[in-house]
Amino acid sequence: MATRGVVAARGAPPVSLAKVRGLLQPASVLPLFLLALTAVMIVYPLGMVLYGTVKDGAPGQPGGFTLAHWRTVLGDAGTYRVLLNSVIIAVPRTLLALLLATAFAWCIARTTTPGKRLLEGLLVFLFFLPELPWVLAWMLLGAPSVGLANQWLRAIVPGVETFINVYSYTGLIVLGAVRSAPVLFLFVYPAFQAMDATLEEAARMAGAGGWRTIWRVNLPLLLPALLASGILSFVVAMEAFELPQLLGTPAKIFVFTTRIYDLAYGGHVARFGPAMVLAVLLLLLTVSLIVVQWRLLKGRAFTTISGRGYRARPVDLGRWRWAPFVAIVGFFVVFGALPFVVLLLNSFMELSGFLSWQLFTTRHWADALGRTAVLTSIKDTILVSVAAATLGVILSAAISYVVTRTTWAGRTVLDLVAWGPWAVPGLVMALGFLWAFVWLPIYGTPWLLVLVLVARGLPVGSRFFTATMVQLGAELEESARIHGASWLRVFVRIWAPLLRPAILGAWILLFVIAVRVLDLVVLLAGPGSRMLSADIFFWTVSGRQEAASVLALLQTALVMAGYVVARLLLGRAPRNAV
């Protein structure tokens, strides 16, 4: 009021200052800042990918405008064949992963299943296992006839040559779903925990049976989380590379990403143009799916946490309560413990894949732990991943806030842009990042990796926060505002405590992604920054899988340490954090 008086005395219209002050409020500046930031971090690299589809030659190299790459790809029957193969694998993989994740989350969050903390920990551990060595372990276990699992099963049931064949569509679908399920669990689990049990009770009191309650109450409330994670899972399945490359190619199963790899890395000359056209086709597919998601969710309300308080009373399973416990532990033993043990044994074998006391050695461990290069990789990996996860959480939370809690006109664009880094296969997105950021002074330093890993994690981080935020009622925020709290105070006092489980979950997810991500790191990690994931990849492809197993175990230990530290730091977080 005093300010207005001073300004008025100087002759300036008071309304202008109010407008300026209004524009400078965090709530007004934030959306524009985020849009600018994501434009640099995501749209610009994606633009380089698009540019690559119509340019004859790599950016900066001689060459003109051309549509030849598009003609080549669209005129090739092989494009449609690999697209069909990818969909044939991705759809059942996604559905199976969603089914598993939802069932696990429901059992742990909403029923009287015993050992919830243990089960939750086992599923999180599955997520921690690095993909490449995990797939290699399954190649040892599930190779037709000679695989270890086949040999063990043959000893129990003689006469059958092959029980498991990982080199097949079934292998790709099941193992892919198993990889996705723990991630989806982390998405769906908080949503189940946030669900108000009074709604279920009301449905039951109105005469609805168990299935009807799930169908009419639980599922609609879970729709945002299910749709977001389902789309994410489908996109991940479409752009999966290690699994189809290692298990699909020997079975003559070729998919979108193996085709992209052939073009960009497998040929006599790198054909980045056609590879980028394929990537853009995948981008278009993802955008279409997101639009479908918007349409499905439009006009619906998903608020389950409001100012009235809420209860989350578990469903009593009676004598069946041990069934989910056994099922989840069994799932963990088969898909987590077994490959982990193979990985561990592998690291003590002279030769990977041959488990025998005659080949026992500790030299891979001594070699790895005694190498300065490995210790440097561990240090760089920790620094880069902690920075990327922390910045990623801040940025993701801010984006989700703008998308879900404001009426800003550009929020849908922001939401769409945040998907970008996962809508394009990592093999190609890495090129987009490279071409976009090679000009920056941070190129060749660990900061470039932090930047691209933050961008890479945004789709996951923002989905995570969005799924939680849509369940939070507006009255808490409105009440605080009415009582004169500033935007920042509202964020710190209202939002931060409510979002603490999501913050913890998102941080762990982004940390794990940063530690494990491979495609970006292989291309962008310079001599000034080493990452364990790149070391694992190069050691694996050059045949030093025993040593790679050591690094993979170190990597697993690293993500587990990150998980423990995060939980300790946010130790007072409610139970619905991962």
Next chain:
Amino acid sequence: MRRERRLLGLVVVGVLLALPLAGTMAQTKSWDETIAASRKEGVVVWSFFGAPGAATERQAREFERLYGIRVELAPGRTGDFEARWNAERAAGKPSIDVRSSGSPENRRLAARGLDQAFGALPAAAEPGVPWIVDPLVDVKAGNGHTLHFSAGGYFILVNNKLVPPEMGPRSYKDLEDPKYKGLIVLSEPIGPSPGSRWAAYAWKAYGDEHLKKVIANVKALTRAEIDAPKQVARGEYGIFIHPTQVGAADIWKLPKPHPFRLVVPEDGVMLLMGGINLLQGAPHPNAARVFMNYLLTKPAQQIQADDPGGPFIRRDVTPSVPELAHFTTAKPFPNNPDTYEFGSKLFFEWSAKAEPHLKAAGLK
């Protein structure tokens, strides 16, 4: 007059004798200057195909100890290297000095004029070195600036249980026999893979029909060439076309008697030379030259030979597993043309001959 002529003759002879010495002195002086300049640069960035192995890391350490010049290792596939190097050049800040790989990749770099002359290297002119292949074969022929520093060979790997010794095969030609149907795993003929090399050589030697018959016997393609020997040793496949000596060295660690055998084909060994190029715009050209020279020296070559199955280019080193270094004495495959023209052009044309047969067999 006669005395003067004799004196003149002596002078001429003296000058002629002194010339090479003067040349050597000038070269030595020039090389010393190169070393001094390289020390000022202080670092060399070495990009290579694959992962840093025991040999590359040892060579880097040893080079640093000898010259006080740090070696930064930059592993990468062909696509990684090209993408990164092109982008860096476009931004005006290339970071890589030298690129080493299989000779087809190096020769393609040379054919596109992306490398530069590295000048005289003392180690390449060392008298009496029994080279397997002249490291300067391309340079001397005016075909770019690839320096060859290794020569490796391929085998046929056979599982003893699935394909007993009496069943063969003894040669590449034998592989077209229908009795091997469903037993063969073939390195996918794509890019500069071992399978591409087989397809190129086999097509040139035996023609289209041979490729067709062998591919009809193939059970699966693999892109994990390093893993395939282990799969054969475990009995997943009967025959692998075809392992490098490095891949075979892995399974050599298995207890004897081995469940597999390495067949040195009677129709000859297919060779693969490894090359290195000094890249255009290299930020540390002197350090790069000194490093390239070092790679040809006996100590550096011995480090390569110490790696089981590691390829080398000097016959005066001692391989740690002699059975895997057969290429030094083996008969070369017919028309074994690892020449500049083959590496830069024909390799790609000839290996593509396998494509229609792979498609017809449902393998692609």
